[in-house]
Amino acid sequence: MAVPAYDRNEQRVGIVHFGIGAFHRAHQAWYTDAAMNAGERDWAILGVSMRSPGVAAQLNPQDGLYTLVECSAQGRSARVIGSVHEVLVAGVARARLAMALTAPQTRIVSFTVTEKGYCRKADGSLDFDAAARGFYPILSDALRERQATGCGGLTLLSCDNLADNGRQLARLMREWLAREAPDLVEWFETECTCPSTMVDRIVPATTSADRAEVAQLLGCLDEGAVMTEPFSQWVIEDRFARGRPAWEKFGAQLVADVAPYETAKLRMLNGAHSALAYLGLQRGHTYVHEAMGDGAIRPLIEGIMRDEAAPTVAAAPGQDLDAYADALLARFDNPALNHKLIQIAMDGSQKIPQRWLETLEAQRLEQRECPGLLAAISAWIAHLRGANGLVDDPLADSLCAVAQHGSDAEVAAKLFTGDGLLAGFWNPRGEALARALAT
Numbered sequence: 001m002a003v004p005a006y007d008r009n010e011q012r013v014g015i016v017h018f019g020i021g022a023f024h025r026a027h028q029a030w031y032t033d034a035a036m037n038a039g040e041r042d043w044a045i046l047g048v049s050m051r052s053p054g055v056a057a058q059l060n061p062q063d064g065l066y067t068l069v070e071c072s073a074q075g076r077s078a079r080v081i082g083s084v085h086e087v088l089v090a091g092v093a094r095a096r097l098a099m100a101l102t103a104p105q106t107r108i109v110s111f112t113v114t115e116k117g118y119c120r121k122a123d124g125s126l127d128f129d130a131a132a133r134g135f136y137p138i139l140s141d142a143l144r145e146r147q148a149t150g151c152g153g154l155t156l157l158s159c160d161n162l163a164d165n166g167r168q169l170a171r172l173m174r175e176w177l178a179r180e181a182p183d184l185v186e187w188f189e190t191e192c193t194c195p196s197t198m199v200d201r202i203v204p205a206t207t208s209a210d211r212a213e214v215a216q217l218l219g220c221l222d223e224g225a226v227m228t229e230p231f232s233q234w235v236i237e238d239r240f241a242r243g244r245p246a247w248e249k250f251g252a253q254l255v256a257d258v259a260p261y262e263t264a265k266l267r268m269l270n271g272a273h274s275a276l277a278y279l280g281l282q283r284g285h286t287y288v289h290e291a292m293g294d295g296a297i298r299p300l301i302e303g304i305m306r307d308e309a310a311p312t313v314a315a316a317p318g319q320d321l322d323a324y325a326d327a328l329l330a331r332f333d334n335p336a337l338n339h340k341l342i343q344i345a346m347d348g349s350q351k352i353p354q355r356w357l358e359t360l361e362a363q364r365l366e367q368r369e370c371p372g373l374l375a376a377i378s379a380w381i382a383h384l385r386g387a388n389g390l391v392d393d394p395l396a397d398s399l400c401a402v403a404q405h406g407s408d409a410e411v412a413a414k415l416f417t418g419d420g421l422l423a424g425f426w427n428p429r430g431e432a433l434a435r436a437l438a439t
C-alpha cells in the first residue's frame with residue numbers, strides 16, 4: 001500500500017478547506033498529497049465541517065490519514081493520503097478556526113460546500129439569513145483580521161459544480177461585505193482572488209461494506225476511507241493571490257479560461273447524471289451503472305450528452321466533445337463503483353438550473369427539441385410527487401406542494417414562470433419549457 005513519502009510533521013497548514021466530505025478527500029486533497037510526495041512544503045490542509053461532527057470524528061483519531069481506493073472493472077488500487085492534518089467543526093471550534101484563517105502561512109481557502117452552501121436566492125443574490133449560518137461571517141471576520149495585521153489576502157477557491165464558480169463566490173462575498181463590513185470591500189477586491197475551477201471525480205458516499213473491504217486491504221479499520229473512480233480532472237483558472245502548490249505537475253490543468261470545460265462538464269456530465277438519477281429511480285434502479293444498462297434510459301442519456309448539451313458548448317481549442325461523451329458513458333458504466341442514484345437526486349432545485357435549463361434555453365433559441373431533458377424534467381416532477389420516497393432538497397416542502405396538483409406542464413409552469421420557486425433564475429425560459437412539456 002502506498003503511504004505518504006513525506007514527514008507530515010514538517011508540513012504547516014497552507015490551505016483551509018470548507019466542506020471536507022468524501023469528494024474533497026478524493027480530489028483536491030489527493031492532488032495536494034501528490035505534490036507533497038514530490039517535495040512541496042507547507043500546503044497541508046485543515047478541513048472544516050460547518051456543523052456535522054461526522055468527518056472530524058472519523059479523521060481526527062487517525063491523525064487525518066485515510067485510504068483512497070480507486071475502483072474499476074480491472075480491480076482496486078489503494079493509497080493512504082496524508083495531506084489533511086485535522087478537521088475542525090466550525091460550530092464548536094470557532095476560535096481555532098479563526099486562528100488558522102488568520103495565520104500568515106494560510107494562503108488558500110477552498111470550498112466544496114455543495115450548491116446550496118453558497119446561500120443563493122432564486123434570483124442569484126445572497127440569502128443573508130442563510131449566509132449568516134454559513135461560511136460568510138467566519139470568512140469576513142478573518143479578512144478583517146488579516147487586513148489589520150497586514151498578513152495579506154487569500155485565494156478563495158470554489159470547487160463546487162456551479163457555473164462560473166469563482167466569479168459567483170466573489171460576487172456573493174462582495175454582497176456580504178457590502179452590507180456587513182463595507183470598509184473591507186476594497187481590500188477584498190485588491191488583496192483576494194477567486195479563481196474559477198472545474199472539478200471532476202465521481203465519489204459515491206462510503207458504505208459500511210466499503211469500510212469492511214478497506215479493512216481487509218489495510219489490516220485495520222479506516223473510518224475515513226473514500227472510494228472513487230480512476231479518472232480525475234481539475235481545471236483551474238491560474239489567478240492565485242499568494243501562491244499555490246504545483247498541482248499541474250500531478251494532472252491539474254492551469255488555464256486562463258475555465259468556462260468551456262466547466263460548461264461541458266455541468267451540461268454533459270452533471271446534466272446526464274441528474275437525468276439518470278430521476279429516470280433511473282423511476283424505473284426501479286439503485287445504481288448509476290444499472291440505470292445505464294437499461295435500454296429505455298441509455299439512449300436518452302446519450303442523446304442528452306451528444307445532441308442536446310454538446311451543441312450548446314463553445315469548445316476550447318483541442319477539446320473534443322464527442323470523445324468526452326464517449327469517456328463519460330464509459331465512466332457511468334463502471335460496474336465497480338456502486339454510485340447511488342438517490343445521492344445524485346438530492347438537491348435538484350440547486351442543480352437543475354445549471355445542468356438542464358441552460359441547455360434547454362440555448363436549444364430553444366435554435367428551435368431545437370430536447371426530448372431527453374424533457375423526459376428528465378417529468379421524472380424529476382414524479383420524484384417531487386413522492387415516487388421515490390422523501391425528497392432531500394432545501395426547497396423540498398414548497399417544491400413538493402407545487403408538484404402535487406396538475407399535469408407536468410402545469411407544474412413546470414408554476415415552478416419556472418411568473419413568481420414560481422425557480423423562476424428567478426430562469427425567466428423567460430420557463431414559459432418555453434412549460435410549452436414544450438405540454439406538447
Ligand code: CS2
Pocket residue numbers: 161199200201202203269270273274343344345351
Ligand atoms: C453528481 C456529482 O451528485 C451529483 O450531483 O452529479 O457529484 C458528480 O458525481 C461529480 O460532479 C463528478 O465530478
